[in-house]
Amino acid sequence: MEKYTAGFSGTLTLKEYPSEQSANALFTCMRDIRFLKDILKRKKIYPRYYKEDIEYLHLPGLSGIAYPMKCFCDIFLNKLEKHMDKYGEYGIALTKEWGLTNKIQPIQYINENSFLYTSIQKLYENRHDPNNKLDYQDLFHNILGFIKPISGKMPKDDGVVTKNFHDEKEWRYIPEISPRARNYFPFIEESYIIDNSTFLNQKSNEFFIKDKYGLKITDKDIKYIIISKEEEREPFIDFILKECRFSRKEKYNLISKLIIFNEMKGDW
Numbered sequence: 001m002e003k004y005t006a007g008f009s010g011t012l013t014l015k016e017y018p019s020e021q022s023a024n025a026l027f028t029c030m031r032d033i034r035f036l037k038d039i040l041k042r043k044k045i046y047p048r049y050y051k052e053d054i055e056y057l058h059l060p061g062l063s064g065i066a067y068p069m070k071c072f073c074d075i076f077l078n079k080l081e082k083h084m085d086k087y088g089e090y091g092i093a094l095t096k097e098w099g100l101t102n103k104i105q106p107i108q109y110i111n112e113n114s115f116l117y118t119s120i121q122k123l124y125e126n127r128h129d130p131n132n133k134l135d136y137q138d139l140f141h142n143i144l145g146f147i148k149p150i151s152g153k154m155p156k157d158d159g160v161v162t163k164n165f166h167d168e169k170e171w172r173y174i175p176e177i178s179p180r181a182r183n184y185f186p187f188i189e190e191s192y193i194i195d196n197s198t199f200l201n202q203k204s205n206e207f208f209i210k211d212k213y214g215l216k217i218t219d220k221d222i223k224y225i226i227i228s229k230e231e232e233r234e235p236f237i238d239f240i241l242k243e244c245r246f247s248r249k250e251k252y253n254l255i256s257k258l259i260i261f262n263e264m265k266g267d268w
Contacts, residue, residue: 014097019074025223026072026099026171027080031088033227033236039092040225040244040254044214045070047175048204049188056112056149059124064190066200067145068207070215072104072171077224081265083168089228089261098221104173107146109166120147141187145174175213184210219250226259233260 018024028045030036039045047068055063074096075083084091110117120143127136151164177186183206193199207213227236236258240251 014100019096022074022169023076023093024074024096025077025093026074026096026104027083027091027093027224028070028072029084029087029089029091029226031090033090033232036090036092036225036227037239037243039217040240042214043217043245044211045092045173045217046207046214047173048207049200051190051193051200052144052148053153054144056110056152057117057120057124059121061191062124062189064193065144066188066190066193067174068177068185068204068213069145070173072099072173073169074106074171075169077264084226084261089226091224091226091261092222093224093226094217094221095223098217099171102173102215104171105146106169106171107148109150110147111150120144145187146172173215177213184213219246219253222254222257224259225254225257226261226264228261230260230263233258 014024047070049066049068050071051064051066053064072094073083077093080091108116110120120140123136123140123143126132127140129136148165148170150166151162153160153162154165177184179186183203185203188200188203227233237255240246240254244251244254246254
């Protein structure tokens with residue numbers, strides 16, 4: 001599928017109009033090679049619940065919220081080093097056509113001096129107004145899942161760092177979940193998160209038993225597979241050949257897309 005509606009400009013075909021200021025691929029990075037192997041074995045990418053700090057919006061009674069999501073970026077390959085230093089030296093890159101087909105959305109970075117910032121506050125204040133013809137509650141949470149401040153604090157293993165989030169050029173997959181879905185939640189507000197790591201991990205793991213929440217991938221959707229070190233190359237090739245459910249031709253196609261992160265750092 002290559003064609004997408006682009007408003008007044010008619011039809012956007014990514015092969016005819018590729019990105020010039022951003023990569024024509026969506027990268028997702030991870031710290032452990034096991035997660036990368038799991039994606040290739042399952043031939044699917046699943047979301048997990050992540051808590052977002054939204055104190056910057058100054059919404060009374062709501063300072064944090066968790067959404068089920070999978071995050072990507074469209075940073076050029078030769079500028080990916082700093083991003084991977086933060087998020088992990090393993091990764092997979094999918095085509096943007098695949099991303100658009102699967103409803104993956106670039107997020108909006110919020111300037112706290114903008115009218116959009118105050119509009120979100122007003123939407124929150126009026127979300128339960130019975131006179132609203134639209135469902136403002138759903139609209140509010142749909143917007144909230146795809147916004148982030150331009151800069152702010154981010155927790156790390158060794159503490160908290162302040163960073164420019166806009167540099168991440170983030171895209172998100174958030175699955176559509178009915179509020180009536182058993183054991184699955186479209187969002188979890190901070191007041192319901194008793195133990196962040198335990199509860200969110202438990203709820204995240206439940207996505208793996210529900211196929212419809214996973215993003216299917218084929219060998220043709222994959223542009224690059226990134227592993228950390230040269231000494232991992234041969235074992236990873238063996239893993240593709242012996243454990244992945246692709247055809248022989250598809251497996252060799254995947255092997256041709258392998259990139260070594262530490263070699264990439266030295267050349268770019």
